[in-house]
Amino acid sequence: MSKTLLIVESPAKAKTIGRYLGNSYKIAASVGHVRDLPSKTIGVNVRDNYQPQYVTMAGKEKVIRELRAAAADADRVLLATDPDREGEAIAFHLAHLLKLDPTEPLRVTFNEITEKAVQDGVQNARPLDLDLVDAQQSRRILDRLVGYELSPLLWKKIKKGLSAGRVQSVTTRLIVMREREIEAFIPEEYWLLYAHLKKFEDTRVFRAKYHGFLKGGKVKKSVPKDKAEADAVLAAVKDASYTVRSVAKRVAKKQPWAPYTTSTLQQDASRMLSYNSGRTMRLAQQLYEGVTLPGHGQTALITYIRTDSVRVSAEALHEARRLIADTYGDEYVVPKPRYFKNKNKSQDAHEAIRPSHFDLPPSAVESMLTKEQAKLYKLIWDRFLASQMSPAEFDRVNVEVEANGQVFRAAGERMRFAGFMKLWSSQQKDEDDQQLPELEEGQTLQLEKLVPEQKFTQPPARYTEASLIKAMEEFGIGRPSTYAPTIMTIQDRQYAERLPGRTLKPTELGILVTTMLEDHFDSVVDPAFTAEMENRLDTVESGDNDWVKIVDEFYKPFHELIVKADKGVAKIEMPVEDIGRKCPKCKEGDLQIKEGRYGRFIACSRYPACDHSEPIVVKAGVDCPLCGSDVIIKTARKRKRQFFVCDQKGKDPKCPFISWDKPIPGETCPVCQSYMVEKRYGRNVSKRCGSKDCPTNARAVKAKKAKDDDSEKA
Known part of the structure; x- marks a missing residue:
């Protein structure tokens, strides 16, 4: 029987692909790049048309020996590295090391690791794309030269x-x-004015925001710049009659967003899950290459993750629309497939990031994934399905109220059909939106109170x-x-x-x-x-x-x-910042703030004659919930993440307090009486118990359940 060797980058990807190809295929992994520019020399001959001088990467000798042995035993070798520039370059270097002809049909690509996609890729093998290889190589050489x-x-x-x-x-x-x-920003004062109003026969109060004044029958927008201007408006409307000037009603529609690209996935994972970009890509790579699912084997859950395109295959659109109809009803499916436009600079080499298997919803695989994987998979699943759902519909009301020539505006919104928002809603709600009572033009309203708010313009974030x-x-x-x-x-x-x-x-x-x-x-x-x-x-x-x-x-x-x-260019001296203390070790040097491998720290000015150093203490502004000492902020070296620790930790008497989350002064858990902390999820802040053993803590509940299960088995 003839034997085909198919090489991919990772063992996980090899294991997943192995499910879809028969015994006539041997799947092996290169474990990433195998050749690169040397680490200790420039490796580019600028006098010879910038020719790169590639070397075998350290630690890859064994992998290459095994691949060469496997290639010698095979009748055919296929290279199924990732479908992008880096993947094409890896395939190029593998072809060189294994002495394969790059003009032969040996390159296999697929956008998702499913049985159909893999088999189609194998059947449609092509020669190496040397333009794609050159594109990667030119970037690598430029980066090296710079x-x-x-x-x-x-x-x-x-x-x-x-x-x-x-x-x-x-x-x-x-x-x-x-x-x-x-730093250059100069704040400017302005005032917001609110009138709290209600109908005479009603108890419900709504808020209208000052918008401007009438001039020639039209509303001229105005924002009070200081207290004097604000007081002038308040004086004009304090005892005035408030009349509904206009009521505009319409049905507003909100459309869903496009499925994810690499950039938008990283942005949403940061905003909604508090994942940094590196963490997001690591988890997405795992979901793309495949995870072990009991009853399903090694399974890839999403399509290729490095893409700037929002294009989706016709087959995936069909599957998504069918699933939406079955799950939510026909009214939740947009009448015609929704196509999104790529940005001008998009290369459109791959599809958008979407699920690979529509029979594996997040609820079906959540228990088989890590908590982080499950959250990211649900984000990708929901975003993609929502992109083919009907728009959300709202009854939108805009009201203008006039008082002595001054105009206030109020807006209200009520959902009439959830559409895609039944599955996906990450929008910030407009703070001026509210439930308005039924109002009519010419109707007189009762003033409850006037509320002025001093504001200042904010610098860019x-x-x-x-x-x-x-x-x-x-x-x-x-x-x-x-x-x-x-x-x-x-x-x-x-x-x-x-x-x-x-x-x-x-x-x-x-x-x-x-x-x-x-x-x-x-x-x-x-x-x-x-x-x-x-x-x-x-x-x-x-x-x-x-x-x-x-x-x-x-x-x-x-x-x-x-x-x-x-x-x-003359030598540029790093600025030295004295902190106003003498070195406690040598008694001669001044303590200064210096930059080190892991950030700023305090050290003696006589270094290396004196090696005294100490961390910079940043107070968190709260007392330790265990001993009452100061809580200070430190930064974890590897994770670059800040955490909170008692100033007495490691001192005498010792205090054990340490937490990723900031303690809340004076608040105790109603269940276990321990201290409370601020838990941040993106822009959202919530309170939770600081004790890991508290029944309100999800991890404690999970650990207790596992312990109980073990007891039952015993």
Whole structure:
């Protein structure tokens, strides 16, 4: 019997695919990339058309030996790595190592790991797409040239251990630019005025917001800029008669969102599940490659996860519409399949992210997945099904009320048909929406009270991971596969730190490096230039441009800037911040705040003669619920996540308090009398008991159930 060797990247993916191919196939895994540029040298010959000097990656020798042995025993070798640039490059390197002809039909691709998709892919094997390989290779070479020439310059001019990158540096600049906007922002005062009104025969009160005044029979919008203007409006309407000027009723429809792309999945997982981008991609990769489901075997649950397209196959649309009708009723299915438009820069190489098996809803597999996997799978499932559901319908009422020439507005909304919102609703409710009583034009209303609120304009918000990914996508910086690793690298390099509200703030180091790059390498950190370079690299993938030409046009002027900066830029001293204390160890040096591998810390100015160091203590502003001492904020080194700990922990007398969540002063659990904490889920904050053993704690309930089950078995 003839034997076919099919190679994929991961053992999990190999196990899943093995279910769909017979005994004539042997499935093996390369365990990721097998060849790359060398780690200790630049590995690019700039004098020979930028030819890369690939080497076998460390630790891959055994994998390659096993693949070569398996290929020697096979009659045919197929390469089924991921269907993108990286996957094509891995296939190219495998073909080189296994001495396969890239022009032969050996490349297998599929967008989802299902029996039909895998078998179709095998039957339609094609030659390697060398344009796709060149597109990956050109990006890799550009990144290497930028990193290997710019990073040493930073070491020389600022300090050792710094790094710069083609995508990393411009993304850091976005964070720095936003911080500058915040620092330059000057708040402006304004006032909101509310009239609390009701019908004379009714007890229900509704709120109308001041909108402006009548001029020539039309409403001229006005916002009081200070207390004097606000008081003038209040004086005009305090004793006035309030009359309904107009009532406008209409049926409003809300349409569902498109199914997920890589970017929108990362944004929603951050906003709704509090997952960072790296965590989201790790979980999504597991769901794509396959998980073990009792009764189903190794099963892939979602389609390929690196995509910028919202396109969906006709077969998947049909399955989704059938499932919606069966589950919710025909009225919940949009009359015609809904097609979403891709963004202009979308490459549309793959479908949107969607479920692979419509007979495996979240409720059926939840108990077989980890808690994190189950949440992400439900997010993807709900978003996709909702995209083919009917729009939600609302009865919308807008009312204008006039009092002595001043106009107030009120809005009300009532759902008349849930549509897609029966399954999916992540919208922020408008705080001005309310249930309004039945009102008629010309009707006189009774004033309950007037409420003025002083406000100040707010600076732009710092980026969260979600909003930064959105900005990267809008600017055209990077591609779906690079968003998560770029943001992780920026934090790992200590160029930005993640604050408790999950916002990203540039560090002094990040600002210093960015300023230096702006002054001497403006194009490297220019979002428009970076986006244009991405577009030009995309033309390599389409076969419309030569990768050597594009790399050459970038590298030559870039290298000239490197030479110029090396000679002309003076050494930049890192700012030193004294904290006003002498070193307790040597009694001579001053204690200073310094930047280290894991962030800022306090150290002696006489280092290395004196090695005293201590952490920076940041008080949380609350007392320890166990001993009453100060609670301080620390940052976990590996997870870069902040946590709360008693100042007495590790001291004498010791206090054991430590928590991921901030304690709430003066509040105790009504069930176990332990302390309460603030639990944050994205923007939402809830209260919960801080004791892991409390019956209200989900983990405690689960642990108790498992213990009871074990007791019953015994």
